[in-house]
Amino acid sequence: MELLANLGIGFETVFTWTNLLYCLAGVFLGTMIGVLPGLGPTATIAMLLPMTFGLPPVSSLIMLAGIYYGSQYGGSTTAILVNLPGEAGSVVTALDGYQMARNGQAGKALATAAIGSFFAGSVATVLIALFAPPLADMALQFGPPERFSLMVLGLVASIVLAHGSLLHAVAMVVLGLLLGTVGSDIISGTPRFTFDLPELYEARDKFVVIAMGMFGLGEIIRNLEDEHTRSVMVKKISGLMPTREDLKRITAPILRGTAIGSVLGILPGSGSIMGAFAAYSIEKKISKNAKNFGKGAIEGVAAPESANNAGAQTSFIPMLTLGIPSNPVMALMIGAMILQGIVPGPSVITDHPSLFWGIIVSMWLGNLFLLVLNLPMIGLWVRMIMVPYHLLFPAILAFCAIGVFSLNNAEFDIYLLALFGLAGYVLAKLGCEPAPLLLGFILGPMLEENLRQAMLKSRGDPSVFFTEPISATMLALAAASMIVVLLPMLRKKREEAFQEGG
Amino acid sequence: MALIARIRNPRDFWAGLIYIAIGVGAVVLAQDYKMGTAIRMGPGYFPVVLGGLLMAIGIISVGRSLVREGEPIGSFALKGLLLVVGGMLLTGFLFRKAGLVVALPLLIMITSYASIKFRWGASLALAAGLTAFCMLIFAYGLGLPLPVLGKWFGA
Numbered sequence: 001m002e003l004l005a006n007l008g009i010g011f012e013t014v015f016t017w018t019n020l021l022y023c024l025a026g027v028f029l030g031t032m033i034g035v036l037p038g039l040g041p042t043a044t045i046a047m048l049l050p051m052t053f054g055l056p057p058v059s060s061l062i063m064l065a066g067i068y069y070g071s072q073y074g075g076s077t078t079a080i081l082v083n084l085p086g087e088a089g090s091v092v093t094a095l096d097g098y099q100m101a102r103n104g105q106a107g108k109a110l111a112t113a114a115i116g117s118f119f120a121g122s123v124a125t126v127l128i129a130l131f132a133p134p135l136a137d138m139a140l141q142f143g144p145p146e147r148f149s150l151m152v153l154g155l156v157a158s159i160v161l162a163h164g165s166l167l168h169a170v171a172m173v174v175l176g177l178l179l180g181t182v183g184s185d186i187i188s189g190t191p192r193f194t195f196d197l198p199e200l201y202e203a204r205d206k207f208v209v210i211a212m213g214m215f216g217l218g219e220i221i222r223n224l225e226d227e228h229t230r231s232v233m234v235k236k237i238s239g240l241m242p243t244r245e246d247l248k249r250i251t252a253p254i255l256r257g258t259a260i261g262s263v264l265g266i267l268p269g270s271g272s273i274m275g276a277f278a279a280y281s282i283e284k285k286i287s288k289n290a291k292n293f294g295k296g297a298i299e300g301v302a303a304p305e306s307a308n309n310a311g312a313q314t315s316f317i318p319m320l321t322l323g324i325p326s327n328p329v330m331a332l333m334i335g336a337m338i339l340q341g342i343v344p345g346p347s348v349i350t351d352h353p354s355l356f357w358g359i360i361v362s363m364w365l366g367n368l369f370l371l372v373l374n375l376p377m378i379g380l381w382v383r384m385i386m387v388p389y390h391l392l393f394p395a396i397l398a399f400c401a402i403g404v405f406s407l408n409n410a411e412f413d414i415y416l417l418a419l420f421g422l423a424g425y426v427l428a429k430l431g432c433e434p435a436p437l438l439l440g441f442i443l444g445p446m447l448e449e450n451l452r453q454a455m456l457k458s459r460g461d462p463s464v465f466f467t468e469p470i471s472a473t474m475l476a477l478a479a480a481s482m483i484v485v486l487l488p489m490l491r492k493k494r495e496e497a498f499q500e501g502g
Numbered sequence: 503m504a505l506i507a508r509i510r511n512p513r514d515f516w517a518g519l520i521y522i523a524i525g526v527g528a529v530v531l532a533q534d535y536k537m538g539t540a541i542r543m544g545p546g547y548f549p550v551v552l553g554g555l556l557m558a559i560g561i562i563s564v565g566r567s568l569v570r571e572g573e574p575i576g577s578f579a580l581k582g583l584l585l586v587v588g589g590m591l592l593t594g595f596l597f598r599k600a601g602l603v604v605a606l607p608l609l610i611m612i613t614s615y616a617s618i619k620f621r622w623g624a625s626l627a628l629a630a631g632l633t634a635f636c637m638l639i640f641a642y643g644l645g646l647p648l649p650v651l652g653k654w655f656g657a
Contacts, residue, residue: 051644054644167514167563168517171517171560174552174556174559175556178528178549178552178553181548181549185545187545188536188544190535192532192549193528193531217586217587220582220586221579221586225577225582227618227619388619390617390620393613394609394610394614394628394632395610397586397590397610398610398632399636401590401593401609405597405648406648411598415594417590418590419587422587427517429578430516430517430520431513448548451543451548455541460541
């Protein structure tokens, strides 16, 4: 019954007026920005992150988690209503969700997404509470070689699951790692690549600037390319509540989606897209009305939305227990923890139990808020979606400038934001995705530190990474997943998957 | 120029050149830091390895671009790029010197101009409204230390 005691700690932490308020504010703001077409969770969180810096660590992480669910939810809303998925995970939802909306069933699709997400979120939260502590106990035994190999595995996973060319994904990781070396060297204190600029001595904090520049600014410039093709029309929404018949139809898909999403979400690098995609294709295979898929099948919304949300939730497990981000959102979370003075990793559970369990309880609560608050407020979200883009993006840019400035009170960060916006746009034009770069940047310093410690311990013998069984297993997994995607047959499959998925 | 003519995949080619340039730059700059040995890695070790790796990837990418067919890069949204990046740089320059009162409306006007739907009236209204909103919420409401009026105004 240790679990109950732990959850008790969590409820005690969350159920203060201020923390409840921050959770609610996070969910609300996250949804508000997340519904804006073209802004996915990563950009939303990067934009809103500076707002949480003044808060105490627990409140700040509770609010961030809320922003994350909110933006996920908002992404599904835009996917269904205007066929503009804000992130990869809701691409699958758009397939049938948008068709339902066109058939006048927008309300039903939104409600299905909300119910599926809530159920999946609740189950995934319990899974985290059950599995995180034993995993962290195991991870506490890890030495530098194991930690190094674990990070390599995480980076390889982000390469394998990136869209587009593998070669460029590898390059992005290496570039991110290289950017991570900017600043004073942890061990010797030597300033590296700082060009005598004092602003760059603490470059590790710049992850917000990088994320906001590459995901926010870069995306805005890209959207300006095909502006005339973007027109947003939303039909009137009616009939929110699904009928008893609908509920019967979506029960099994929600259960299956939750199971698939939970499992795939734990894998490093996968986040929510693989789960959503897998759940959709499985549902399509076993469904009796398979021919309706793609034409507005309610199962085609229920399964991927549940999987999406379950995966979004369970992707916290590697982050909380190992300190390994499985996607760019978790990378931002880790960065936020570091800024709050918390070293992410297995010791968080033992060192900060109220923080850890508080986050877990707030996850469930955030999902509950989404369910009870957001459906009645759908009219407000629709109005947000309808804000014309040419008025929206200058406002976003203004908020970005203010947010970035207030990080360190430095105009230098605004210059950096502009540069990373430029870099993000150019790289995207060349077919390079920014997500692996951000992961490399966050993990880089930890990777280097563990590499140096491991080599010192082994007296310079690199075979230590292959002779320690746990480390060897993780490196073997990393190598295997690389080989698998390089195999011509599977490679074709992967490309198809990403084509259909986005 | 003969090389340029043989490029079959311009994306791979230019990305590769960028990787090579950054890789070379990193390795050259890192010469100032101690390399150390494999046992006791100095501050230069990791950056040199990464720079070398990036150079190698760049060479592969350029090589591949001569052999394997690929999509064209497509046109750059040059106007949007210049106005958004330039507007943001100018904002950085003015932020503390002139303050929010000047920097924000300028940023909004300049970047709005990047849109094909730009209208003077709507953008001016947006600039005024948003600047007032940001000052009220962020500077006064949330109490962020933002320079509302800059040094130029004697603040």
